[in-house]
Each structure stands twice: as C-alpha cells, then as structure tokens.
Amino acid sequence: MRTALLRRFGGPEVIEFADVPRPEPGPGQVLVRVAAAAVNRIDLSTRDGALARAGLLAPAPAYALGWDVAGTVTATGPGVARFAGGDAVIGLRDVLSAPGTYAEYVVLDEGALAPAPRTVPLPAAATLPLIGLTADRSLALTGLGPGGILLVTGAAGGVGGLVLQLAAARGIRTVALARPRDEALVAGLGATWFVPHGGAAETQAEVETVAAAVRRVVPGGVDAVIDAAVLGVPAHEALRGGGVFVTLVAPFAPPPLRATRVVVQEVFADGARLGELSALVDAGQLTLAVADTYPLDRAADAHRRLAAGGLRGRLVLVPGH
Incomplete structure (x- = not known):
C-alpha cells in the first residue's frame, strides 16, 4: 500500500x-x-x-x-x-x-x-474526529452551563465553528471573534454576538482593543474563553475575574491573572464520544x-x-x- x-x-x-x-x-x-x-x-x-x-x-x-x-x-x-x-x-x-x-x-x-x-x-x-473532539473537550473544560457567556476566538475556523454549534445546543451564549467577512458565517453557526478582529494582537494598544471590544458587548468580561486562534493574553484580557481560559497550545497559555484558571486542552482518541458527535451530525446539530x-x-x-x-x-x- x-x-x-x-x-x-x-x-x-x-x-x-x-x-x-x-x-x-x-x-x-x-x-x-x-x-x-x-x-x-x-x-x-x-x-x-x-x-x-x-x-x-x-x-x-x-x-x-x-x-x-x-x-x-x-x-x-x-x-x-x-x-x-x-x-x-x-x-x-x-x-x-x-x-x-x-x-x-x-x-x-x-x-x-x-x-x-x-x-x-x-x-x-x-x-470531524480531531476538531470535533477538541471542540467538545474544550467546551467541557470551561464548566459552563446554560446562560454562561463564552468568548470563542478563531470562531470561523474548524474548532471554533464546532464550539459555537455545541455551545448553542447547550444554551451557552457566545461571543464570536472572527474576521469581518465572517459575521454571517458565525451567526449561522449559533453565535450570540459578533466582534470583528483582523488578526493576532501583539501590541499593547491591540490588547486593549480586543478586550474593550468584547467588554462593550459583555460588561465585566466573559465567563470563559476558548482560544482557538491562539491569541493568548489579548483574549485573556476579555475574561472576568475568576473565569476559565482554555488554550489549545500550551506554550502560548497566558498567566492566570485575577484568580482566573488557565487550562490546556489535550485531545485524545475517544471513540465513544466521537460516536456521539457523529450522531449530532446525523441529527443536523453539527455541520x-x-x-x-x-x-x-x-x-x-x-x-x-x-x-x-x-x-x-x-x-x-x-x-x-
């Protein structure tokens, strides 16, 4: 072969x-x-x-x-x-x-x-397997239930898009951070709010812009962040005190400031959960x-x-x- x-x-x-x-x-x-x-x-x-x-x-x-x-x-x-x-x-x-x-x-x-x-x-x-299991476990690590508010960076990407759909099905409200052209896309995936973002934030001014833009939508900050775009500190600045930050790449994890909890999502082959995600595709709940x-x-x-x-x-x- x-x-x-x-x-x-x-x-x-x-x-x-x-x-x-x-x-x-x-x-x-x-x-x-x-x-x-x-x-x-x-x-x-x-x-x-x-x-x-x-x-x-x-x-x-x-x-x-x-x-x-x-x-x-x-x-x-x-x-x-x-x-x-x-x-x-x-x-x-x-x-x-x-x-x-x-x-x-x-x-x-x-x-x-x-x-x-x-x-x-x-x-x-x-x-489905890699991004589906990554999205599903990331969402579980936030600990959010119905009514919670989640920031998803890279919301138009593979992991981010599935997070939006899984969160919507569980009654979790989402702030989708994505490029301006993707507003309609993320809305169709179940995002509650949209915040445009053109790329990785590196300067202090850009850090303040990302945090300020999200906090205008959610005063006080979001309950949790799933950082699919690997923004690190800029995304963490949008998190409320005591919130949960889920990173997908360990070296870019921000420090746990303001009593926040920073966790690293590590995907693994979970056939049982993958079967449940497959069934959600057949039910029309995941695209x-x-x-x-x-x-x-x-x-x-x-x-x-x-x-x-x-x-x-x-x-x-x-x-x-």
Whole structure:
C-alpha cells in the first residue's frame, strides 16, 4: 500500500511516498481502508519539525502524517466486538509514533473508532474526529452551563465553528471573534454576538482593543474563553475575574491573572464520544465543511494551501486505491 512519510523536516517538498506491506490488525485493533484523511495544522507542525523541536517527537528514521480518518473496516483483530467488515467508520490516530492516516490503509485501536455519520460523504466525515473532539473537550473544560457567556476566538475556523454549534445546543451564549467577512458565517453557526478582529494582537494598544471590544458587548468580561486562534493574553484580557481560559497550545497559555484558571486542552482518541458527535451530525446539530479534496499523492499541495490560510472548510486527502 502507499503511505506518506517524512525522512527529514522542512517544506511541503519533504513529503515522500513509499510502498509498504498492508498492516494487519492485532488484538483489539481494526484495519480501515482509508477513504479520506483530513489535513490538519498539526501535520504542518510535524512536517516542518516544530513538534520535534518542542520535544514531542522521539528520534526516528521516518515519521508519519495524518490524524483523522474516514473509511471502511476491512479486517478486525481478536477481541473486537463493536465493528465488522464493511462498516463505515471515522477515527483518530493520537499516538505520534503510530502509522499515520495519509495512507491507503491504517490500523487503529477499536476504542479510537466510531460509526461514521450516515448523512454526509466520507470526505466530510473525515474532518470531524480531531476538531470535533477538541471542540467538545474544550467546551467541557470551561464548566459552563446554560446562560454562561463564552468568548470563542478563531470562531470561523474548524474548532471554533464546532464550539459555537455545541455551545448553542447547550444554551451557552457566545461571543464570536472572527474576521469581518465572517459575521454571517458565525451567526449561522449559533453565535450570540459578533466582534470583528483582523488578526493576532501583539501590541499593547491591540490588547486593549480586543478586550474593550468584547467588554462593550459583555460588561465585566466573559465567563470563559476558548482560544482557538491562539491569541493568548489579548483574549485573556476579555475574561472576568475568576473565569476559565482554555488554550489549545500550551506554550502560548497566558498567566492566570485575577484568580482566573488557565487550562490546556489535550485531545485524545475517544471513540465513544466521537460516536456521539457523529450522531449530532446525523441529527443536523453539527455541520461539517470541506474546502477542497486532493489525491493522496498531492499532500504537499494541500499543505501549501493550508499554510496560506484563508480557508473556510477543511482540506481532505482522498487515496485512489
């Protein structure tokens, strides 16, 4: 089978493809014929060496790419009870040393998989695992219930958009921070208020502008923040005293000023919860967006396009088998 790998770090041109034996599932494992694999920013960080420099990748002769997968069960190992050959599934590869999903087949633990939503094509279904589980856990970490007020930065992105939808379903009010052009988009995803923001805030004047803009909407500050855009301190300044700040990237976590609580969301392969999110897609409560699809051997092109920014929807690789 064909699989993507990295023998060195660098630009998109370092992505190689190799023909390797098709993997076999062991006890408690499932072999999935890959129909689609979403392209995520963590793939870019793997490829350019950022994860290795941060000490998150052990030295190895080659590294894999790809976290998300949608496909069809081809074989199961001993002890697998939830899935059988022919089942359409989605799943998450959360162990960096394991084979990636930029491949024609992948083996995952049974607990990392869930039934694919029936109402969307598999390329769209492949976009759910990583951002869906990230959004869901981030929202849970805020501790907010109905009536709470949440600031979502990067609200028009993959994680932010799903946070808006999940929050609306739970009666949580949201302030959506996004580019001016995305006001209608985030309103359609359930945002209560919209605050335009053109990019990362770096100067003190911009910090005050972000905080002031949010506090004009919510005097006293919001109850919690999910910082999907990784703004850090500028977003924290919009938080009330004693509130909760959820960051998705640990090195950019702000200090817990004014008795706030800062927590880092760490995603993991939770097939049971992923199944519940899949059911929400089928119930029409979560929408998934695909910006474009690429053949597997054009993974480098997909990386270039993702790095360029400006996408509304996800990029997905589709193996040709």
